[in-house]
Amino acid sequence: MLNMLLAFWRDEDGNELVTWLVIAALVVAIAVAVFGADGTLQTALSGAVTYIQGVIDGVSGTGT
Numbered sequence: 858m859l860n861m862l863l864a865f866w867r868d869e870d871g872n873e874l875v876t877w878l879v880i881a882a883l884v885v886a887i888a889v890a891v892f893g894a895d896g897t898l899q900t901a902l903s904g905a906v907t908y909i910q911g912v913i914d915g916v917s918g919t920g921t
Contacts, residue, residue: 864871890898 891902892899
């Protein structure tokens, strides 16, 4: 089994596949962090955008 995995890793197509799998895993990890069960990161980002919007509205005089 180990020999098969090593041969797959040395093969150019296998190496490319492993690279894409790692990228896909990173995308999934980021999605889970943003849209996870508690949405902590999403909540923090939303709060930051709201704060920045308030600052911009205050400077431009278009705020309510």
